[in-house]
Amino acid sequence: MKFGVQYYPSHWPESQWAADIAKMKEVGVKFVRMGDLSWSAFEPAPGEFDFSWMERAIAMMGDAGIKTILCTCSRTPPPWLYRKHPEILPKDQNGVTRYQDGRYAVAMSHPVFQREALRIDQAMVDYFAGNENIISWQIDNEIGCHNDCYGDHSMSQFHAYLKEKYKSPNALNEAWGEHFWAFQIQEFEDVPRPFENPHIQLEYRRFLSSLNVDFGRSRYRMMKAADPDKPVTTNFQNLYWDHTDYHALSNEIDVNGMNHYPARTPELALDCLRGDKGEVWVLEQQSHLAAIDSPTGWTRLWAWMAIAHGASALIFFRWRQCRYGCEQFGDGLLPHSNREGRLFKEFAKMGAELEVLADVIEPTKPDSKVALTYSYESRWAVKASVYGEEIDPVYEAVDLHKSLAKVVTSVDCLDPRADLSKYRLVIAPRLWLIDDAVANNLRSFVEAGGTLCLTAGSGIVDEVGKCFAEPRPGKLCDLAGIWCSDFVGTKGLELVLESEVDTRLSGLRASVAADEINIDGAEVVAKHGNGWRKGLPAITRNRVGKGQVIYVGVRLDTSEMLPLISWLTEEAGIEQEFDRVEGVTVYERVCDDYRLLFLLNWTDEAKAMSIGSGWADAASGEAVGEEVEIGATDMRVLKR
Template sequence: MKRTLSVPGLAYGGDYNPEQWPEEVWAEDMRLMREAGVSMVSVGIFSWALLEPSEGVYDFSRMDRILDLLHENGIAADLATPTAAPPAWFFRAHPEALPVDRDGRTLSYGSRQTFCPSSPAYREAALRIAGALAERYAGHPAVAMWHVHNEYGCHNAACYCDTSAAAFRRWLRARYGDDLAALNNAWGTTFWSQWYYAWEEILPPRATGAVPNPTHQLDWRRFCSDELLSLYTAERDVLRAAAPSVPATTNFMVMATFDALDYWRWAPELDVVANDHYLMSTDPESQIDIALSGDLMRSLAGGPWLLMEHSTGAVNWQPVNRAKNPGELRRNALAHVARGADGIAYFQWRAAKAGAEQWHSAMLPHAGTDSRIWQDVVRLGADLKALAEVRGSTVPAEVAIVWDWNARWALELPSQPSGELRYLDLVRSWYEPLWRSGIAVDFVRPDADLSGYRLVLAPNLYLVDDTGAANLTAYAERGGTLAVGFHSGAVDENCHVRLGGYPGAFRAVLGVRSDEPFPLLPGEPVALSGAVPGGATGTLWSERLRLEGAEAVAAYADGPLAGTPAVTRRAHGTGAAWYLATLPDPATLAALLDRIRTEAGVEPVCTSPPGVEVVRRRGTDADYLFLVDHTGHGASVPVRPGATELLTGKVVHDSVTVPPGEIAVVREPRVGQGK
């Protein structure tokens, strides 16, 4: 049964926490929400202690009034189960439910997500409050969606207590068919005398004197993700039983600082895929992170998605919490819409005056309506109303980037050839030139259907199973264009090195073989020569590479590997398989990717000046061209004849002007079919 969000147009709102304010403030909230164009708010996320003041005793009087008030004012509710923050009475009754860190310390309650995900007492209590909410509000006209929990794994992705250890063993027995020998073989436990003779001997990878077993650590990451997923599905099923037609969601955190959950496994379990995304103050080009995150979210959702949280200004949890520059709030929000978001929401509606997040920005800031943020919030509400017809449209892409959480986890385990390798940094280094060129990108699993793409990129796929490796190989052999980054294909799904030389699983399709990696020290470049720009260099990695069917495009020009191939290409019918055995400097990498995608027949969405982000969403009867100026200079961009700029309502001919630091969204007549 397909369950979709019934809020019309592009949803707009944020987390609403009226319980933090006197009730006389609520009427003002409603008036200002209407003024801002708010159409949906998330409520009840952290209200467990008020909804259930003692075990099994409920007080829904406040929530009754809140939901009734929202409905009276035409605002939909994304009603949350409050299970991310159990109340103090729960922990007094069940101290065994508190989480334990890898050093064996039991953490106390007094913040949020201070529970063990494997705790039976927590699961029972969480399902009880979810059931009580479902029973009371399943038919309430304000409830448009269930918001299950909040940011699973944000603070308790792993618990190392004995209860978690027992749950881990159950998970392992299921994974390995209750065959302890199979586990020992998968983990390679003959190394360092780690062989297990009884399941009870297996513990979580707690703090130990040396490097823990890599496969042990990897399976632990998989277990932790699955354990939290089981909590989500359990709550969702309780809600679904009471209200079968109401969609359910939870908020992912596809952002630079979070990697705890395998969202490829999570996404199919959500009716509406949603995300929380916050900028890092230290990132000078955070607009690229917004784009990458949005493309990944759209790929997880298989289409439009919902931005559940971001910030109007500063956050409260970074060393320095930077306010947003003029116009940045609007650019950030509409850049998410450009990448497929069908709704924009913030944390939070009204800035808190007390509590741990009192210095986090909000739609209605401490300064009130006499503030730049409020003016921007109202303007954004009008923008989203003007863009209502964009809802449901997609972002067609001819380029796919392979993304895999297992590969990310494995690459960043200890004792790699280089501890300088960061999965997200490697992916972003390849993504950025495409973003600058206006190339639409999907993200895919290694085993995904690749037939619709002209070009598939794997910036790093350190870990890949046989199915994924065969899928990528077959794509190239059928004439697709494949480009693979260094230290890919090195290990299988159990973190076992693929023997015979590197890059392991991809040696044959790439037509190369390396017998030894030569990682580079931080700040140590190696010069490159060949079909690359003058002064080209590589960083992070080099390796002794031999051609076995490929041709050299570039070579190392100095150092111990001077003259050895560094970038290679092997023809496969109408396509080719490329290998980059180093990380080229940004200009060189951009030049290489331009060549690769041009050979593959991939062209930009449209011609635009540098610094103007370009994305096209495809609707049923029209296309929507999003143009975001990040330079502050403005630009003129060619458009199809007969177009209309939606934010102003003006008909445009041949080109549209994007004001400095602003956005234009152009409805263009449909030209051609398909991608």
């Protein structure tokens, strides 16, 4: 278990480093993450490299028993590079050049940026390769953030990308639809910048994502060539960002990394960004955010929540608040004055706890029977449509996940093309875009005995964003046993469901969006109970092979998800193991020899919860009764 902090040696006098390191050692810090955003310090003038100050910092950390995760830095160039090559600045869709005073103001496709970025990264990797105090490499920071570009070089590469994918203009015309609004290209260069055409928008987003993935792949190969025995990671961002397909980027690194700022990103992020690797390194764990007031004890609970979801590294961002720049009022365990306050004391307490528990936690991972499938392509295709942001599948996924967390103790969140064979229940919220690989994967899962739940707005378009000729949900129409004649936004309307199959589904309210469902072999589980839809199907079930497909043709309101989830898990044969207590979240990690139960109490009063027999306190080894108490704003880790 890697417990530590982000540290920026270049932000502080070198005379202060020793005192910082001594205090880190006192509170159990064993790892630091350093190096990102440091190009101007590594190369203060063109061709004049100075890595010695970082080498000294790494050595001082190492002497104190603190190992380094070292980040490359090329996506934040120094001012002198912009002065020499202003053409590397990205342009927006209107051709306006972005200012350089923020982070990541680079056109990833520009050959000058690519050359210069490769130069600094190669120099850095070559210099530090083999350093025994470096335990891992990190590829830059937040790859993909803020570096979208629509300039001439980006468009030229986009046209080359289209040529490689579609081979001929006629193939592209056929795929995207000939002659609509007089669209029929003769040359790939005829494809304009993306504005309204949904096919161009979708494909350009894929192209931009591919640039970010290619950047990660090239750095991974560079790091492995120079330092083959060290794992490579990078940090994925807030769940709501969709600039990069993190499923694809995950394939280019050894360990998934992520930022965890729970005050502004949902808990689902921990499962989604963990992906199918079973563990995740939290490379930025929230300490403090400007303008967000976190209650006493929550900084520690948020960090324990990350561990309960499978984190095997927890690096708090950051050691001390910066005194200047855009983040001078932001993150930091210590304030500018260096005085130890509430947040630092919570951090120190957690460090002491991990001294005892880290070895117990390390062999375990979440073991889920339920998976959510999460598709970046569906998000991109929805946003390119006339419906836009409002029906982005991520919001429904978040609501479903919140309710799942009240029923099961772990959930996986995967690409819909991933191996689903271990799960009993797979929920695919608004799988707007479906290709052959996705359809075949879901079909195999159901036929083998799985329960698949699709939601309103599934199977609308194919891989290029073109509506299916067959009825919706497209390639899954026969699997679902229904066909949908319309999908509409219902914002401002309240739909109410009725069910004779399960009373929990009666009275549920829905809004935002709904399908007009026609039965073609499925049975009706719930109907609409009001308005012109009264009596029409709202939720259906179709038995296929050894499994079944449940189609939820409405966007249930956030508060109405739990009854649906309770019914779905029962349908899939998943029993709720613990009787939940309001305000306490419950998680499990397992290994071959034992299970760990994490109980987190988010309220300001002690709570008692029944957990059954056989559990012991994971720290002390003392047996606990069938009912266990969790202190106010506190947590317990139990072992069986």
